Amino acid sequence: MKFWGFVRENGKVGIRNHVLVVGITRNVATLAYMIAGSVRGTRLYAGPNENGRSRDDRETMARVITGLAKNPNVGGVLLVGNKPDGGYAEFTYENIVENIMASGKPVETLFISRDGGHAACIGLGIQKARRLAELCSAQRREEVDWGKLCLAVKCGYSDATSGMAGNPVVGYVFDRLCDAGGTAIFSETTEVIGAEDIVARRFADAGQRATFLACVRKVEEEARATGQDIRSINPIPANIEAGLTTLEEKSLGAIAKAGSKPIMQCVRYGESPSAAGLNYMDSWMSSSALFAGFSSAGAVLNIFQFGGGAMPDQCMMPVADTGVVAPILFATGNPRAYERGRLEIDFNSGVVISEKAGIEETGEKLIRHICDIASGRMTKVETLNVREPVELYLQGPCL
Secondary structure, eight states, X not given: OEEEEEEOTTSOEESOOEEEEEESSGGGHHHHHHHHTTSTTEEEEEOOOOTTXXXXXXXXXXXXXXXXXXXXXXXXXXEEESOSSOSOGGGSHIIIIIHHHXXXXXXEEEETTTTTOHHHHHXXXXXXXXXXXXXXXXXXXXXXXXXXXXXXXXXXXXXXXXXXXXXXXXXHHHHHHHHTTOEEEEOOGGGTTTSHHHHXXXXXXXXXHHHHHHHHHHHHHHHHHTTOOHHHHOSOHHHHHTTOOOHHHHHHHHGGGGOSSOEEEEEOTTOOOSSSEEEEEOOOOOTTTHHHHHHHTTOSEEEEEEOOTTOOTTOXXXXXXXXXXXXXXXXXXXXXXXXXXXXXXXXXXXXXXXXXXXXXXHHHHHHHHHHHHHTTOOOTGGGSOOOOOOOOOOOSOOO
């Protein structure tokens, strides 16, 4: 299977060719917004406030910035900051700018203290972003094997069809991608509780298995520290309304999206796996935070596989743009949900139920659709001109 993508200097292949405008720290977010809103072909990242955050959380914020900028879907980067040095060590010129420059892609910088103040930087930043946009427009797609892709998946709005059709179809796609030499990422630590022993047995390395189980224990312990037992508050009301009854039932369906291949690594939120194949990323389940983490880890396309049994007719999807530089493809295993949401849903795995289609047959159709998207076809929500606020998976207290 082939697709047409943008081959980068480091050999990675993107499916989009964005200029990414990044506000390195929160106090330059307004400037970054003004620049990105004035130049075609740009994507914007302005993260949460770094002040008062723990060192671990600041490292996560910096990791997401560098990861998004290095994503193969990015053809050029404009980094906007207050000053080149000073402030927290995680956001210095060396840690952010030089790290991104090492990827080989065009990088421009803009610092308020160095470049004449806020007002002057608006015009200068627009000029720099326009130059990058022109450079990106000269880049051409090349035909490559689909094994060059890095895909990620989240499930949500789970119902009985998620475990019967939707997630197994994605799992088949992930198996095929791994066989082709590609990279697949799944996540949602809260969504594996109750089936964590099954997932743990699939890790190829004992150390990575221990890391994964430690992530699960940490989530459960944090929930208990607030007086909550996560096994009693999950499934959420929407899952119960759609027919799920226990956390174990929900989790067994959720892990089907990971296919059957050995799991190579358990990486931190926003961390790029060092090995191809199937990888697990520690994160919570929020679609406002998870897709940014996937994109930072290198995913060029994010799949949101949902059930949707409790969703109303023709409703908007919960997110459209939180992958920042990587589009979101919506798929459902619920044929009724697909009929109610054709305007927003890209792929219907529900034919496994309504038409007795096979998992493999339907999975092959999804692979072809993914290759179409990878070659330039927009996803349904990608057609919307929106820039959504992005959350991150930050675990420390605000001090």
